[in-house]
Amino acid sequence: MEKLSYAESTNMRYGRRRTRQELRTVAQALPFVLPGLILVCVFILYPMLKNIQISLSEYKIVEGKMDFVGFDNYKELFTEPQRRFWYAYRNNILYAVVTTPAIMLFGLIFAAMINSMKKNQVFFRTMYYLPVITSWIIVGLVFKYLFNGGNRGMVNYFIVDVLHLAPDYINWLKHEWTGNFVIWLLGIWKNIGWAMVIYLAGLQGIPNELYESAEIEGANAFQKFTKITFLLLRPTHFFLIVQLLIGSFNVFLQVLVLTGGDPQGRTSVLQYLLYDRSFSLFEFGQGAAIGLVTGISIFIVTVILNKFLRSEQ
């Protein structure tokens, strides 16, 4: 038998014990973690890889065949004459830029107001949260009804016949910018309550002593808000920004219900395009390509935001 140095022989003994211990922990964890892990692999990780494959192929669902076509799907997507992909991408970005500040601003204002109320806090909090828990389908359809073009829509009726603000009825959902406006409005309306509840939780974490000492130093309400409240809510601000920006890429149901991407894809968004391409036109390859591009975009946004967060802290 070889003569091992003391160090080597010790290492061998403990090394083997360590590996055995490691295996033992894995065996202990297996019954707990394995079922979930299998599902994650099958339904999340593997699809991510398969998405790449499908985006590079022409997937004929009926025959179950997948033919490799290289970057054709991407080319068709990016160079299509009607440029629907680019309009959709633009609309997602616009959605993010318009709705995120509005949601946060109003959420904060209402949270601050409710927080200052002595009584009825729970009542208002519950009522303002109602749009949040209502399904997008439902609120989308209600908004579609309210913004009906012509004189049957409540909004048109108010603007033209009651308040006489405009000369004629607006066909809200059939034009590019009014359509986008309604989509944004719906998004803002639905999510203010959510931001508000999160801000409320944040506000309640600010100790009262800070306000009291500020008052002693003669600060007025405005100063108390800007110098204490707003700054101490930083973590909440960041959390909301990240969630809302990522959520902006997920916009789908509003577009499906309200405009269907009309006119000509000018109000479309990425996820709607994915749905339309895949399940109306059966261009699964393009759908997968859209999915991939969207996923990468969100990932990049998340990484940038996280870096920004780290550097601020």
Place this chain on the structure above:
Amino acid sequence: MNVRKSVSQIVLMIILVLGLFIFAVPFIFMVSNSFEKFTFSLPFPPRLFPKEFVWDNYLEILNKQKICRYFFNSVVVTVLTTFFGVTLAALSAYGFARINFKGREPLFKIYLFTLMVPGVLNIIPQFAILNSLHLISTHQGLILLYVGTGICGTTFFLRGFMESVPKELDESVVMDGGSHWTIFSKILLPLSKPALATISVMMMQGTWDDYFTAKVILGSNEKLFTMPIMIQRLHGQHATKWGLVFAASILMLIPVIILYVISQKYFVVGGISEGGIKG
């Protein structure tokens, strides 16, 4: 000083009530118009409250449109998804929280990674996978997909909670010769009830409301449709029967509101935001 405080309270109240009005109008509209007698043309001038309240819409969706079946479908899918989802999440979370196994942190990082990329973008390969398993247009396939895609988020949330349970409590079971399973079932699981309740509520609301995934997976088999799909169907390409849409929407909304009101005790809102930032 006191007068100023009362005045500001009153002003706040007024503003909040006005705001409430803006938020509530669509709902009031929906409820009141579900009792409206809609003909083929919409009422003019558009009105908040119908001239006469009729039950026609509700009767029609119950009898002709058989809304009960779709309601039942939604209930089945939601309940089963939540049950299996929470069970698997609890098991996974325990594994991550209490067992220091090799590869634990890298695996958890993978779970977190999947949270950053929204799963809906994976719908096409998921469809393809379920298709090859012959699970398209089945409830089982849909439930499997819901549970699978929900694991990462729920495990993350529960792990955070479980780690805050003091380890000393485990010791008492270990000293009596208990295994991990005993610790899990006798200590961690009962103590995690608030977190489990929160997750259950979140999963129920998410599943109940889902349109996209359900539509894609259940696609052609109308008998299996869930409520959101059905409501969207009522609003077809041609004339939308708004009365039916509103009535069905109210029916779909009632369980959600009941659930929300009940869950007020358990809704750990602060926990969501903290868990999100520190992750």
